Amino acid sequence: MTCERVRVELPAYLAGELDESASRLVAEHLAHCAACIEEMKAVERLQERIARELRAWVDAGTAPPGLEAELRRAVRMAGARTGAEAEEALGFQHGRAEWWRTLATAAAAVAVALLLVSSLPESRTLEGLPVVGGLVQLLQGAGDEVPVERAVTRDGVTLRVHSVRYSRHETQVRYSLTGIGSLDRLETGDLAGTLLAGTEPLPLRKVQVDVPSGRVLVTFGAAPRRVPLIYRLGPLPEVPGGPWEVELGFRP
C-alpha cells in the first residue's frame, strides 16, 4: 500500500470499519511508516475535534422565532393519521457497521494472530515475570505487547484498543477512550470492561487509569490459547453509545 492509499483508508481504519485483509494491509504499512503514524494521530485528533465541536454547535442551537407555531400549523394541516408511516419514517437503518461480525473465518483471524507474533521483538519471552504496573507502561506499553490498534466508535465515543499483553498468569488490555471529555467523570470500576474468551469473561484483577492521557490499562486473568478474545466496555453512566466491542484476535 502506498502512503496516499493508506491515508485515504485512515478514517475507516481508525473506526474499525475495514475488513480484516484491508485492515492488515494498513497495519503492516503503519508498522514501517512513521510519517503515516503521525498522519493517523493528526487525523484522529482532527476527527475528534470535528465531532465534538459540531455536536456542541448543534446542542447550542435555539429554534428560530416562530418555528413552533409553524410546526404546529403543519401538523394540523397534515392531519393526524396513524399506521404504516411510522415504519416508513423509521425505515432507515442507522448504526455503525459492526465490523467484527464480518470476520470472515477463524482461519483469517489465526493468520492475523500469526502475523502479529512474527512481528514481535525477540524480547517477548517475558512470560511468567511479575507485571510491573505504573505510568510508564500505561503510556508506552511494554516491549512484549501484541499491537492491536483497533477502534470502534458509537455516538461519537471511540474505544481504541492499543495492545494486549499475554502471559501465563494474566492478560492486559491497553486502551483509550476518546470523545467523552475527561475520564475523571467516570469511576475506575466503570472503566474495567469485560474481556471475553469466547463467551466466558476472564476474572478482573486490576484497573489503572491515566486521566491526562485518557489511557487505561486493565489486567485480567490468563487467556486460554486459540479462543477468540473480545474486549467489551460499557455502557457507561451518562455516556452515549456503548457497549463498545473490539475483537482482539487470539492469544498466540
Added chain:
Amino acid sequence: MRGRPAAEEERFFELLRPEQGKLYRTAWAILGNEADARDALQEAVIRAYRAFSQLKGGEAAFPGWIRRILINQCTQILRRRARVIPVERPEDYRPEPAGVIPEHGEVWEAVRRLPEHYRSVVVLRFLADLSLEDIARTLDIPLGTVKSRLHTALKQLRSALTEADAERRGAL
C-alpha cells in the same frame, strides 16, 4: 373529528420544544441551508407526530427517535438533490454577520464552507454518526467515493482550522 385530543398534541410539542433548536441545526448542517432545513424539520415533525403513539421506550426515547426521523428525512432530500443538481450550490454559504459567530462555531464555519458533496459526508459522519458504508448507501454513491471525499474534506478542514487558530492567536 379526526384530530388527536389536544392533550396529546400538547405533550408532543412539550417533548419537541427542547429539541427544536438542535434538530434545526442538525438539518441545517446536513442540508447546508436554512430553508431546506426548515422544510425537512417540518416534514419530519409531521411524520413523527403521526407515529407518536407508536413511540417505544417511553418519553426518554423521544429525542433520539425524532432525531433519527429527521436525519432520514434529510438524507432523502440529499439523494433527491443529487439526482437533480449535480453541481455545488455556492449560494448555500452565507457568512454570519461579523461578531456573531457562536461558540463552537469555528468547526461549523469551516464545515459549511465545504462544497456540498464534501459537507454532507462530513456531517453524516460526525454528526449523524453513520459508518462510511451507511453513508455510501444513504447517498447512493460507491464506498470508495465516500472515502476519498472524506479524505479531501478532512484535508480542507485541517488547513481551514489551522488558519483560524493562527488568526485567533494573532488577534490575542
